[in-house]
Amino acid sequence: MSASVVTVAQDGTGDYRMVQEAIDFAVPLCNTRRIVIRVTPGIYKQPVYVPKTKNLITLAGLRPEDTVLTWNNTATKIEHHQTSRVIGTGTFGCGSVIVEGEDFIAENITFENSSPEGSGQAVAIRVTADRCAFYNCRFLGWQDTLYLHYGKQYLKDCYIEGSVDFIFGNSTALLEHCHIHCKSGGFITAQSRKSSQETTGYVFLRCVITGNGGTSYAYLGRPWGPFGRVVFAYTYMDACIKLVGWNNWDKVENERTACFYEYRCFGPGSCVSKRVTWARELVDEEAEQFLMHGFIDPDPARPWLAQRMALRIPHSA
Template identity: 85%
Template sequence: MAARVLTVAQDGTGDFCTVQEAIDVVALGNTCRTVIRVSPGVYKQPLYVPKTKNFITLAGLSPEDTVLTWHNTASKIDHHQASRLIGTGTFGCGSTIVEGEDFIAENITFENSAPEQGSGQAVAIRVTADRCAFYNCRFLGWQDTLYLHYGKQYLRDCYIEGSVDFIFGNSTALLEHCHIHCKSAGFITAQSRKSSQELTGYVFLRCVITGNGGTSYTYLGRPWGPFGRVVYAYTYMDACIKQAGWNNWGKTENERTACFYEYRCFGPGSCPLKRVTWARELIDEEAEQFLVHTFIDPDPGNPWLAQRMAIRIPFCA
Protein backbone atom coordinates (compact mmCIF):
# COMPACT_ATOMS: atom_id res chain seq x y z
CA MET A 1 0.00 0.00 0.00
CA ALA A 2 1.40 3.42 -0.97
CA ALA A 3 2.16 5.85 1.80
CA ARG A 4 -0.09 8.81 2.43
CA VAL A 5 1.85 12.09 2.36
CA LEU A 6 0.86 15.25 4.24
CA THR A 7 2.78 18.53 4.24
CA VAL A 8 3.22 21.13 6.97
CA ALA A 9 4.46 24.68 6.39
CA GLN A 10 4.05 27.67 8.67
CA ASP A 11 3.59 30.02 5.72
CA GLY A 12 0.42 28.25 4.57
CA THR A 13 1.91 26.59 1.49
CA GLY A 14 1.40 23.07 2.88
CA ASP A 15 -1.66 21.05 3.77
CA PHE A 16 -1.40 22.28 7.36
CA CYS A 17 0.29 25.09 9.26
CA THR A 18 1.13 23.07 12.38
CA VAL A 19 2.43 19.56 12.94
CA GLN A 20 -0.33 18.74 15.42
CA GLU A 21 -3.00 19.52 12.82
CA ALA A 22 -1.44 16.92 10.54
CA ILE A 23 -1.25 14.35 13.34
CA ASP A 24 -4.89 15.01 14.23
CA VAL A 25 -6.18 13.91 10.81
CA VAL A 26 -4.54 10.48 11.10
CA ALA A 27 -7.23 8.02 12.10
CA LEU A 28 -7.14 6.06 15.32
CA GLY A 29 -6.28 2.48 14.45
CA ASN A 30 -4.29 3.70 11.44
CA THR A 31 -2.65 0.90 9.40
CA CYS A 32 -1.21 2.90 6.49
CA ARG A 33 2.19 4.62 6.65
CA THR A 34 1.45 8.36 6.84
CA VAL A 35 4.38 10.64 6.09
CA ILE A 36 4.20 14.17 7.47
CA ARG A 37 6.75 16.32 5.65
CA VAL A 38 7.65 19.28 7.86
CA SER A 39 9.03 22.36 6.10
CA PRO A 40 11.90 24.25 7.76
CA GLY A 41 10.90 26.36 10.73
CA VAL A 42 10.69 26.51 14.52
CA TYR A 43 7.35 25.03 15.53
CA LYS A 44 6.45 26.15 19.05
CA GLN A 45 3.72 23.75 20.13
CA PRO A 46 3.43 20.65 22.30
CA LEU A 47 2.82 17.53 20.20
CA TYR A 48 0.95 14.34 20.99
CA VAL A 49 0.77 11.16 18.91
CA PRO A 50 -1.98 9.13 20.61
CA LYS A 51 -2.16 5.38 21.04
CA THR A 52 -3.23 3.53 17.88
CA LYS A 53 -2.26 6.45 15.63
CA ASN A 54 0.40 4.12 14.32
CA PHE A 55 2.70 4.25 11.29
CA ILE A 56 3.39 7.98 11.36
CA THR A 57 6.61 9.41 9.92
CA LEU A 58 7.80 12.96 10.67
CA ALA A 59 10.34 14.02 8.03
CA GLY A 60 12.28 17.26 7.85
CA LEU A 61 15.01 18.46 5.52
CA SER A 62 17.60 18.88 8.29
CA PRO A 63 17.43 18.84 12.09
CA GLU A 64 19.03 22.28 12.35
CA ASP A 65 16.26 23.81 10.25
CA THR A 66 13.25 21.84 11.48
CA VAL A 67 12.69 22.29 15.22
CA LEU A 68 9.75 21.07 17.30
CA THR A 69 9.92 22.82 20.66
CA TRP A 70 7.96 23.55 23.82
CA HIS A 71 8.75 24.47 27.43
CA ASN A 72 6.82 22.15 29.76
CA THR A 73 8.35 21.04 33.04
CA ALA A 74 7.25 18.39 35.51
CA SER A 75 5.83 21.07 37.79
CA LYS A 76 4.21 23.21 35.07
CA ILE A 77 2.49 21.59 32.09
CA ASP A 78 0.77 23.67 29.43
CA HIS A 79 -0.67 21.24 26.90
CA HIS A 80 -3.65 21.17 24.54
CA GLN A 81 -4.46 17.63 25.69
CA ALA A 82 -6.03 16.81 29.06
CA SER A 83 -3.74 15.47 31.75
CA ARG A 84 -5.77 12.24 31.83
CA LEU A 85 -4.43 11.54 28.32
CA ILE A 86 -0.81 12.64 28.58
CA GLY A 87 -0.19 12.20 32.32
CA THR A 88 1.28 14.56 34.86
CA GLY A 89 4.75 15.27 36.27
CA THR A 90 7.76 14.02 34.33
CA PHE A 91 5.58 11.54 32.43
CA GLY A 92 3.34 14.27 31.01
CA CYS A 93 5.80 17.10 30.41
CA GLY A 94 7.29 16.02 27.09
CA SER A 95 7.38 18.68 24.39
CA THR A 96 6.57 15.76 22.09
CA ILE A 97 4.81 12.62 23.32
CA VAL A 98 4.69 9.54 21.07
CA GLU A 99 2.32 6.72 22.01
CA GLY A 100 1.51 5.49 18.50
CA GLU A 101 3.57 2.46 17.46
CA ASP A 102 5.80 2.12 14.39
CA PHE A 103 6.72 5.81 14.54
CA ILE A 104 9.64 7.18 12.50
CA ALA A 105 11.36 10.57 12.65
CA GLU A 106 14.14 11.80 10.40
CA ASN A 107 15.96 15.14 10.21
CA ILE A 108 13.95 16.63 13.10
CA THR A 109 14.98 18.44 16.28
CA PHE A 110 12.94 17.67 19.41
CA GLU A 111 13.56 20.33 22.06
CA ASN A 112 12.43 21.26 25.52
CA SER A 113 13.27 24.96 25.75
CA ALA A 114 12.80 25.31 29.52
CA PRO A 115 15.90 26.94 31.07
CA GLU A 116 18.35 24.93 33.15
CA GLN A 117 17.93 26.93 36.34
CA GLY A 118 14.77 26.17 38.28
CA SER A 119 13.09 23.95 35.70
CA GLY A 120 13.97 20.48 36.96
CA GLN A 121 12.61 17.66 34.82
CA ALA A 122 11.85 18.94 31.32
CA VAL A 123 11.41 16.21 28.71
CA ALA A 124 12.02 16.92 25.01
CA ILE A 125 10.31 13.71 23.88
CA ARG A 126 8.67 10.74 25.60
CA VAL A 127 8.37 7.55 23.59
CA THR A 128 5.85 5.06 24.96
CA ALA A 129 5.52 2.95 21.83
CA ASP A 130 6.99 -0.12 20.22
CA ARG A 131 9.11 -0.33 17.05
CA CYS A 132 10.09 3.33 16.75
CA ALA A 133 13.09 4.64 14.81
CA PHE A 134 14.89 7.99 14.74
CA TYR A 135 17.43 8.95 12.07
CA ASN A 136 19.61 12.07 12.12
CA CYS A 137 17.51 13.72 14.81
CA ARG A 138 18.52 16.07 17.63
CA PHE A 139 17.18 15.93 21.19
CA LEU A 140 17.85 19.13 23.15
CA GLY A 141 17.30 19.86 26.82
CA TRP A 142 18.88 19.78 30.26
CA GLN A 143 17.32 17.32 32.71
CA ASP A 144 15.44 14.26 31.40
CA THR A 145 15.82 15.20 27.74
CA LEU A 146 15.07 11.84 26.09
CA TYR A 147 12.49 9.64 27.83
CA LEU A 148 12.68 6.19 26.22
CA HIS A 149 9.90 4.93 28.43
CA TYR A 150 8.56 1.74 26.88
CA GLY A 151 8.88 -0.43 23.78
CA LYS A 152 11.78 -0.95 21.39
CA GLN A 153 13.58 1.97 19.77
CA TYR A 154 16.44 2.46 17.33
CA LEU A 155 18.37 5.72 17.06
CA ARG A 156 21.04 6.27 14.43
CA ASP A 157 23.20 9.31 13.70
CA CYS A 158 21.38 11.31 16.36
CA TYR A 159 22.59 14.08 18.68
CA ILE A 160 21.42 14.02 22.32
CA GLU A 161 22.37 16.62 24.90
CA GLY A 162 21.59 17.25 28.54
CA SER A 163 22.94 17.16 32.07
CA VAL A 164 20.99 15.01 34.56
CA ASP A 165 19.53 11.59 33.63
CA PHE A 166 19.05 12.88 30.12
CA ILE A 167 18.51 9.45 28.53
CA PHE A 168 16.14 7.53 30.80
CA GLY A 169 13.25 5.08 31.08
CA ASN A 170 12.71 1.34 30.69
CA SER A 171 12.61 0.66 26.97
CA THR A 172 14.87 -1.58 24.91
CA ALA A 173 16.95 0.84 22.86
CA LEU A 174 19.92 0.68 20.52
CA LEU A 175 21.72 3.96 19.87
CA GLU A 176 24.16 3.59 16.99
CA HIS A 177 26.63 6.20 15.74
CA CYS A 178 25.07 8.81 18.02
CA HIS A 179 26.68 11.89 19.58
CA ILE A 180 26.01 12.27 23.31
CA HIS A 181 26.87 15.72 24.70
CA CYS A 182 27.10 16.40 28.45
CA LYS A 183 26.30 20.07 29.07
CA SER A 184 27.08 20.09 32.81
CA ALA A 185 27.68 17.78 35.76
CA GLY A 186 25.28 14.89 36.05
CA PHE A 187 24.42 11.48 34.65
CA ILE A 188 23.95 10.41 31.05
CA THR A 189 21.55 7.52 31.68
CA ALA A 190 18.95 6.46 34.23
CA GLN A 191 17.67 3.11 33.00
CA SER A 192 14.86 1.66 35.09
CA ARG A 193 14.78 -2.11 34.55
CA LYS A 194 13.02 -3.55 37.60
CA SER A 195 13.87 -7.26 37.45
CA SER A 196 16.43 -9.58 35.90
CA GLN A 197 13.65 -11.13 33.81
CA GLU A 198 13.04 -7.94 31.85
CA LEU A 199 14.85 -7.75 28.51
CA THR A 200 15.05 -3.96 28.52
CA GLY A 201 18.20 -1.86 28.47
CA TYR A 202 20.15 0.75 26.53
CA VAL A 203 23.04 -0.05 24.20
CA PHE A 204 25.35 2.68 22.88
CA LEU A 205 27.17 1.26 19.88
CA ARG A 206 29.99 3.18 18.18
CA CYS A 207 28.90 6.46 19.74
CA VAL A 208 30.80 9.61 20.74
CA ILE A 209 30.51 11.24 24.17
CA THR A 210 31.66 14.85 24.54
CA GLY A 211 31.48 17.54 27.21
CA ASN A 212 31.91 21.27 27.60
CA GLY A 213 35.64 21.20 28.20
CA GLY A 214 35.73 20.21 31.86
CA THR A 215 37.32 17.09 33.31
CA SER A 216 35.67 14.28 35.24
CA TYR A 217 32.24 15.79 35.94
CA THR A 218 29.70 13.33 34.48
CA TYR A 219 28.74 9.73 35.18
CA LEU A 220 27.86 7.25 32.45
CA GLY A 221 24.73 6.39 34.36
CA ARG A 222 22.90 5.43 37.52
CA PRO A 223 20.14 2.85 38.10
CA TRP A 224 16.69 4.40 38.24
CA GLY A 225 15.44 0.83 38.68
CA PRO A 226 17.50 -1.66 40.72
CA PHE A 227 18.30 -3.80 37.66
CA GLY A 228 19.10 -0.90 35.32
CA ARG A 229 21.03 -2.15 32.29
CA VAL A 230 23.31 -0.02 30.09
CA VAL A 231 26.09 -1.02 27.68
CA TYR A 232 28.65 1.22 25.99
CA ALA A 233 30.51 -0.54 23.17
CA TYR A 234 33.19 0.82 20.82
CA THR A 235 32.34 4.29 22.13
CA TYR A 236 34.65 7.30 22.41
CA MET A 237 34.52 9.00 25.82
CA ASP A 238 36.16 12.34 26.35
CA ALA A 239 37.54 13.64 29.64
CA CYS A 240 34.14 14.78 30.97
CA ILE A 241 33.44 11.20 32.14
CA LYS A 242 34.34 10.50 35.75
CA GLN A 243 36.91 7.78 36.27
CA ALA A 244 34.51 5.87 38.52
CA GLY A 245 32.12 5.81 35.58
CA TRP A 246 28.93 4.77 37.36
CA ASN A 247 26.86 5.91 40.35
CA ASN A 248 24.64 3.75 42.60
CA TRP A 249 22.05 6.52 43.21
CA GLY A 250 22.89 6.52 46.91
CA LYS A 251 21.81 2.90 47.39
CA THR A 252 24.51 0.30 47.96
CA GLU A 253 21.96 -2.46 47.31
CA ASN A 254 21.81 -1.32 43.66
CA GLU A 255 25.42 -2.43 43.27
CA ARG A 256 24.31 -6.08 43.52
CA THR A 257 21.73 -5.84 40.75
CA ALA A 258 22.59 -3.05 38.28
CA CYS A 259 24.05 -4.27 34.98
CA PHE A 260 26.48 -1.60 33.80
CA TYR A 261 28.93 -2.71 31.14
CA GLU A 262 31.57 -1.38 28.76
CA TYR A 263 33.21 -3.06 25.81
CA ARG A 264 36.25 -1.85 23.91
CA CYS A 265 35.59 1.83 24.53
CA PHE A 266 38.35 4.39 24.18
CA GLY A 267 39.30 8.02 24.80
CA PRO A 268 40.44 9.89 27.92
CA GLY A 269 37.17 9.11 29.72
CA SER A 270 37.54 5.37 29.23
CA CYS A 271 39.27 4.08 32.37
CA PRO A 272 38.46 0.38 32.85
CA LEU A 273 40.91 -0.07 35.71
CA LYS A 274 39.45 2.87 37.67
CA ARG A 275 35.75 2.07 37.32
CA VAL A 276 33.58 1.11 40.29
CA THR A 277 34.07 -2.54 41.15
CA TRP A 278 30.41 -3.44 40.55
CA ALA A 279 30.51 -2.44 36.85
CA ARG A 280 32.70 -4.35 34.44
CA GLU A 281 34.22 -4.79 31.01
CA LEU A 282 32.49 -7.45 28.92
CA ILE A 283 34.41 -10.25 27.26
CA ASP A 284 33.83 -10.97 23.57
CA GLU A 285 31.28 -13.74 24.08
CA GLU A 286 29.21 -11.66 26.50
CA ALA A 287 29.23 -8.59 24.25
CA GLU A 288 27.94 -10.31 21.12
CA GLN A 289 24.26 -10.02 22.03
CA PHE A 290 24.56 -6.24 22.36
CA LEU A 291 26.43 -5.56 19.12
CA VAL A 292 23.71 -6.56 16.64
CA HIS A 293 20.29 -5.28 15.68
CA THR A 294 18.65 -8.41 17.07
CA PHE A 295 18.98 -6.80 20.52
CA ILE A 296 15.94 -4.69 19.60
CA ASP A 297 14.67 -6.76 16.65
CA PRO A 298 14.76 -10.38 17.83
CA ASP A 299 12.16 -11.93 15.50
CA PRO A 300 13.81 -13.01 12.22
CA GLY A 301 10.41 -13.83 10.75
CA ASN A 302 9.19 -10.25 11.09
CA PRO A 303 12.19 -7.90 11.18
CA TRP A 304 10.64 -4.52 11.95
CA LEU A 305 13.91 -2.58 11.93
CA ALA A 306 14.95 -3.76 8.47
CA GLN A 307 11.54 -2.64 7.21
CA ARG A 308 11.98 0.83 8.76
CA MET A 309 15.42 1.25 7.21
CA ALA A 310 14.13 0.17 3.81
CA ILE A 311 11.29 2.71 3.68
CA ARG A 312 12.91 5.78 5.23
CA ILE A 313 14.99 7.02 2.27
CA PRO A 314 12.16 7.51 -0.30
CA PHE A 315 10.05 9.40 2.22
CA CYS A 316 12.71 12.00 2.96
CA ALA A 317 14.13 12.55 -0.52
Protein backbone atom coordinates (compact mmCIF):
# COMPACT_ATOMS: atom_id res chain seq x y z
CA MET A 1 0.00 0.00 0.00
CA SER A 2 1.47 3.35 -1.03
CA ALA A 3 1.96 6.15 1.48
CA SER A 4 -0.33 9.14 1.77
CA VAL A 5 1.49 12.47 1.46
CA VAL A 6 0.53 15.87 2.91
CA THR A 7 2.48 19.13 3.05
CA VAL A 8 3.06 21.60 5.86
CA ALA A 9 3.96 25.17 4.87
CA GLN A 10 3.84 28.20 7.13
CA ASP A 11 2.88 30.49 4.24
CA GLY A 12 -0.35 28.63 3.61
CA THR A 13 0.68 27.01 0.33
CA GLY A 14 0.49 23.48 1.76
CA ASP A 15 -2.25 21.36 3.26
CA TYR A 16 -1.49 22.62 6.78
CA ARG A 17 0.44 25.49 8.35
CA MET A 18 1.83 23.63 11.40
CA VAL A 19 3.19 20.13 11.93
CA GLN A 20 0.84 19.43 14.82
CA GLU A 21 -2.17 20.24 12.63
CA ALA A 22 -1.03 17.63 10.11
CA ILE A 23 -0.62 15.02 12.86
CA ASP A 24 -4.00 15.85 14.36
CA PHE A 25 -6.04 15.96 11.16
CA ALA A 26 -4.20 14.02 8.43
CA VAL A 27 -3.32 10.93 10.46
CA PRO A 28 -6.29 8.76 11.44
CA LEU A 29 -6.41 7.00 14.79
CA CYS A 30 -4.78 3.57 14.76
CA ASN A 31 -3.72 4.11 11.15
CA THR A 32 -2.28 1.17 9.21
CA ARG A 33 -0.96 3.17 6.26
CA ARG A 34 2.16 5.33 6.33
CA ILE A 35 1.51 9.07 6.30
CA VAL A 36 4.34 11.24 4.93
CA ILE A 37 4.27 14.80 6.23
CA ARG A 38 6.50 16.94 4.06
CA VAL A 39 7.65 19.98 6.01
CA THR A 40 8.73 22.94 3.88
CA PRO A 41 11.63 25.12 5.06
CA GLY A 42 10.92 27.28 8.08
CA ILE A 43 11.30 27.62 11.84
CA TYR A 44 8.21 26.04 13.39
CA LYS A 45 7.82 27.33 16.94
CA GLN A 46 5.38 24.91 18.51
CA PRO A 47 5.61 21.79 20.68
CA VAL A 48 4.78 18.64 18.73
CA TYR A 49 3.19 15.47 20.10
CA VAL A 50 2.84 12.16 18.25
CA PRO A 51 0.45 10.04 20.37
CA LYS A 52 0.46 6.28 20.78
CA THR A 53 -2.67 6.11 18.66
CA LYS A 54 -0.90 7.47 15.57
CA ASN A 55 1.78 5.22 14.14
CA LEU A 56 3.55 5.06 10.79
CA ILE A 57 4.29 8.79 10.49
CA THR A 58 7.19 10.19 8.45
CA LEU A 59 8.37 13.79 8.84
CA ALA A 60 10.46 14.79 5.82
CA GLY A 61 12.27 18.05 5.22
CA LEU A 62 14.64 19.23 2.51
CA ARG A 63 17.64 20.14 4.68
CA PRO A 64 17.85 19.98 8.48
CA GLU A 65 19.41 23.44 8.63
CA ASP A 66 16.31 24.90 6.96
CA THR A 67 13.54 22.92 8.64
CA VAL A 68 13.49 23.42 12.41
CA LEU A 69 10.97 22.23 15.00
CA THR A 70 11.70 24.23 18.14
CA TRP A 71 10.24 25.03 21.55
CA ASN A 72 11.64 26.11 24.93
CA ASN A 73 10.14 23.89 27.60
CA THR A 74 12.20 22.92 30.65
CA ALA A 75 11.55 20.40 33.40
CA THR A 76 10.25 23.21 35.60
CA LYS A 77 8.36 25.18 32.90
CA ILE A 78 6.16 23.28 30.49
CA GLU A 79 3.82 25.02 28.06
CA HIS A 80 2.13 22.54 25.77
CA HIS A 81 -1.15 22.22 23.88
CA GLN A 82 -1.56 18.85 25.59
CA THR A 83 -2.20 18.53 29.33
CA SER A 84 0.50 17.22 31.66
CA ARG A 85 -1.73 14.18 32.20
CA VAL A 86 -1.04 13.25 28.56
CA ILE A 87 2.61 14.21 28.06
CA GLY A 88 3.91 13.90 31.61
CA THR A 89 5.74 16.36 33.83
CA GLY A 90 9.36 17.24 34.57
CA THR A 91 12.03 15.97 32.21
CA PHE A 92 9.63 13.36 30.80
CA GLY A 93 7.13 15.98 29.64
CA CYS A 94 9.36 18.85 28.56
CA GLY A 95 10.35 17.70 25.06
CA SER A 96 9.92 20.14 22.21
CA VAL A 97 8.84 17.05 20.28
CA ILE A 98 7.44 13.93 21.94
CA VAL A 99 7.08 10.74 19.87
CA GLU A 100 4.98 7.92 21.29
CA GLY A 101 3.62 6.51 18.02
CA GLU A 102 5.54 3.49 16.75
CA ASP A 103 7.28 3.16 13.37
CA PHE A 104 8.11 6.87 13.24
CA ILE A 105 10.62 8.19 10.69
CA ALA A 106 12.22 11.62 10.45
CA GLU A 107 14.54 12.82 7.70
CA ASN A 108 16.25 16.18 7.19
CA ILE A 109 14.64 17.76 10.26
CA THR A 110 16.13 19.75 13.16
CA PHE A 111 14.70 19.09 16.61
CA GLU A 112 15.62 21.91 18.99
CA ASN A 113 15.05 22.94 22.57
CA SER A 114 15.89 26.64 22.50
CA SER A 115 16.16 27.09 26.27
CA PRO A 116 19.47 28.78 27.13
CA GLU A 117 22.39 27.18 28.94
CA GLY A 118 21.70 26.83 32.64
CA SER A 119 17.98 26.15 32.21
CA GLY A 120 18.32 22.61 33.54
CA GLN A 121 16.71 19.67 31.81
CA ALA A 122 15.45 20.83 28.42
CA VAL A 123 14.68 17.99 26.02
CA ALA A 124 14.64 18.54 22.25
CA ILE A 125 12.90 15.22 21.56
CA ARG A 126 11.68 12.31 23.65
CA VAL A 127 11.19 9.01 21.83
CA THR A 128 8.99 6.52 23.66
CA ALA A 129 8.21 4.29 20.71
CA ASP A 130 9.48 1.17 19.00
CA ARG A 131 11.06 0.86 15.55
CA CYS A 132 11.87 4.53 14.95
CA ALA A 133 14.49 5.85 12.53
CA PHE A 134 16.14 9.25 12.05
CA TYR A 135 18.18 10.14 8.96
CA ASN A 136 20.28 13.29 8.55
CA CYS A 137 18.57 15.02 11.46
CA ARG A 138 19.93 17.52 13.99
CA PHE A 139 19.20 17.52 17.72
CA LEU A 140 20.06 20.82 19.42
CA GLY A 141 20.06 21.73 23.09
CA TRP A 142 22.13 21.91 26.26
CA GLN A 143 21.04 19.47 28.95
CA ASP A 144 19.15 16.25 28.12
CA THR A 145 18.90 17.05 24.41
CA LEU A 146 18.02 13.60 23.05
CA TYR A 147 15.83 11.41 25.27
CA LEU A 148 15.88 7.91 23.81
CA HIS A 149 13.51 6.67 26.46
CA TYR A 150 12.05 3.36 25.28
CA GLY A 151 11.92 1.07 22.25
CA LYS A 152 14.42 0.54 19.45
CA GLN A 153 15.84 3.42 17.44
CA TYR A 154 18.25 3.85 14.56
CA LEU A 155 20.00 7.17 13.87
CA LYS A 156 22.18 7.65 10.82
CA ASP A 157 24.13 10.71 9.63
CA CYS A 158 22.71 12.79 12.48
CA TYR A 159 24.18 15.70 14.48
CA ILE A 160 23.61 15.76 18.25
CA GLU A 161 24.86 18.49 20.56
CA GLY A 162 24.65 19.32 24.25
CA SER A 163 26.55 19.37 27.50
CA VAL A 164 24.99 17.36 30.35
CA ASP A 165 23.62 13.83 29.77
CA PHE A 166 22.56 14.93 26.32
CA ILE A 167 21.89 11.41 24.99
CA PHE A 168 20.00 9.53 27.68
CA GLY A 169 17.25 7.05 28.54
CA ASN A 170 16.78 3.27 28.38
CA SER A 171 16.07 2.42 24.76
CA THR A 172 18.05 0.15 22.46
CA ALA A 173 19.68 2.51 19.98
CA LEU A 174 22.25 2.32 17.21
CA LEU A 175 23.79 5.64 16.16
CA GLU A 176 25.76 5.20 12.93
CA HIS A 177 27.94 7.82 11.23
CA CYS A 178 26.69 10.49 13.64
CA HIS A 179 28.44 13.68 14.79
CA ILE A 180 28.36 14.15 18.57
CA HIS A 181 29.31 17.67 19.71
CA CYS A 182 30.10 18.62 23.33
CA LYS A 183 29.22 22.28 23.85
CA SER A 184 30.76 22.43 27.32
CA GLY A 185 32.08 20.16 30.04
CA GLY A 186 29.69 17.40 31.02
CA PHE A 187 28.55 13.95 29.97
CA ILE A 188 27.60 12.68 26.52
CA THR A 189 25.49 9.72 27.64
CA ALA A 190 23.37 8.69 30.62
CA GLN A 191 21.98 5.27 29.78
CA SER A 192 19.58 3.84 32.36
CA ARG A 193 19.57 0.04 32.00
CA LYS A 194 18.36 -1.27 35.35
CA SER A 195 19.32 -4.97 35.25
CA SER A 196 21.67 -7.28 33.41
CA GLN A 197 18.65 -9.02 31.85
CA GLU A 198 17.61 -5.94 29.89
CA THR A 199 18.81 -5.87 26.28
CA THR A 200 18.87 -2.08 26.10
CA GLY A 201 21.91 0.11 25.45
CA TYR A 202 23.43 2.67 23.11
CA VAL A 203 25.93 1.81 20.37
CA PHE A 204 27.88 4.55 18.58
CA LEU A 205 29.29 3.07 15.38
CA ARG A 206 31.75 5.00 13.19
CA CYS A 207 30.84 8.31 14.79
CA VAL A 208 32.77 11.53 15.38
CA ILE A 209 33.00 13.35 18.73
CA THR A 210 34.05 17.00 18.81
CA GLY A 211 34.05 19.77 21.41
CA ASN A 212 34.04 23.55 21.72
CA GLY A 213 37.79 23.87 22.09
CA GLY A 214 39.85 22.98 25.13
CA THR A 215 40.96 19.53 26.24
CA SER A 216 39.76 16.88 28.67
CA TYR A 217 36.49 18.39 29.84
CA ALA A 218 33.76 15.92 28.82
CA TYR A 219 33.01 12.35 29.84
CA LEU A 220 31.77 9.70 27.42
CA GLY A 221 29.04 8.88 29.89
CA ARG A 222 27.78 7.96 33.33
CA PRO A 223 25.25 5.31 34.43
CA TRP A 224 21.81 6.76 35.06
CA GLY A 225 20.78 3.18 35.84
CA PRO A 226 23.24 0.86 37.60
CA PHE A 227 23.60 -1.40 34.54
CA GLY A 228 23.89 1.43 32.01
CA ARG A 229 25.34 0.09 28.75
CA VAL A 230 27.16 2.18 26.13
CA VAL A 231 29.53 1.14 23.34
CA PHE A 232 31.70 3.39 21.19
CA ALA A 233 33.15 1.53 18.19
CA TYR A 234 35.38 2.82 15.37
CA THR A 235 34.68 6.35 16.65
CA TYR A 236 36.93 9.41 16.42
CA MET A 237 37.26 11.29 19.73
CA ASP A 238 38.91 14.67 19.79
CA ALA A 239 40.73 16.16 22.77
CA CYS A 240 37.52 17.27 24.51
CA ILE A 241 37.15 13.79 26.04
CA LYS A 242 38.62 13.27 29.48
CA LEU A 243 41.30 10.62 29.42
CA VAL A 244 39.55 8.66 32.20
CA GLY A 245 36.58 8.47 29.81
CA TRP A 246 33.76 7.53 32.16
CA ASN A 247 32.13 8.67 35.40
CA ASN A 248 30.41 6.55 38.10
CA TRP A 249 27.83 9.25 39.02
CA ASP A 250 29.40 9.45 42.49
CA LYS A 251 28.36 5.86 43.26
CA VAL A 252 31.20 3.39 43.65
CA GLU A 253 28.72 0.52 43.43
CA ASN A 254 27.97 1.48 39.81
CA GLU A 255 31.50 0.45 38.90
CA ARG A 256 30.57 -3.20 39.47
CA THR A 257 27.57 -3.16 37.13
CA ALA A 258 27.93 -0.45 34.46
CA CYS A 259 28.84 -1.78 31.00
CA PHE A 260 30.96 0.89 29.34
CA TYR A 261 32.93 -0.35 26.36
CA GLU A 262 35.10 0.92 23.53
CA TYR A 263 36.31 -0.84 20.42
CA ARG A 264 38.97 0.37 18.01
CA CYS A 265 38.31 4.05 18.58
CA PHE A 266 40.91 6.67 17.68
CA GLY A 267 41.84 10.32 18.10
CA PRO A 268 43.42 12.28 20.97
CA GLY A 269 40.51 11.52 23.31
CA SER A 270 40.62 7.75 22.85
CA CYS A 271 43.54 6.80 25.11
CA VAL A 272 42.44 3.39 26.37
CA SER A 273 45.38 3.04 28.76
CA LYS A 274 44.19 6.06 30.77
CA ARG A 275 40.56 4.95 31.11
CA VAL A 276 38.92 4.08 34.43
CA THR A 277 39.67 0.48 35.38
CA TRP A 278 36.00 -0.56 35.37
CA ALA A 279 35.47 0.30 31.68
CA ARG A 280 37.27 -1.68 29.03
CA GLU A 281 38.19 -2.28 25.42
CA LEU A 282 36.24 -5.10 23.79
CA VAL A 283 37.94 -7.94 21.98
CA ASP A 284 36.78 -8.84 18.48
CA GLU A 285 34.43 -11.64 19.54
CA GLU A 286 32.73 -9.46 22.16
CA ALA A 287 32.35 -6.50 19.82
CA GLU A 288 30.69 -8.41 17.01
CA GLN A 289 27.17 -8.24 18.52
CA PHE A 290 27.33 -4.43 18.63
CA LEU A 291 28.66 -3.82 15.11
CA MET A 292 25.64 -4.90 13.09
CA HIS A 293 22.06 -3.76 12.65
CA GLY A 294 20.99 -6.90 14.46
CA PHE A 295 21.65 -5.10 17.74
CA ILE A 296 18.41 -3.16 17.22
CA ASP A 297 16.77 -5.50 14.69
CA PRO A 298 17.39 -8.95 16.14
CA ASP A 299 14.52 -10.94 14.58
CA PRO A 300 15.40 -11.99 11.00
CA ALA A 301 11.88 -13.31 10.53
CA ARG A 302 10.40 -9.85 11.17
CA PRO A 303 13.01 -7.28 10.18
CA TRP A 304 12.04 -3.64 10.52
CA LEU A 305 15.14 -1.56 9.80
CA ALA A 306 15.50 -2.52 6.13
CA GLN A 307 11.85 -1.58 5.67
CA ARG A 308 12.50 1.86 7.18
CA MET A 309 15.38 2.44 4.78
CA ALA A 310 13.19 1.44 1.84
CA LEU A 311 10.58 3.93 2.95
CA ARG A 312 12.88 6.93 2.63
CA ILE A 313 11.12 9.12 0.07
CA PRO A 314 12.87 11.92 -1.87
CA HIS A 315 11.33 15.27 -1.03
CA SER A 316 10.75 15.99 -4.70
CA ALA A 317 8.86 12.75 -5.32
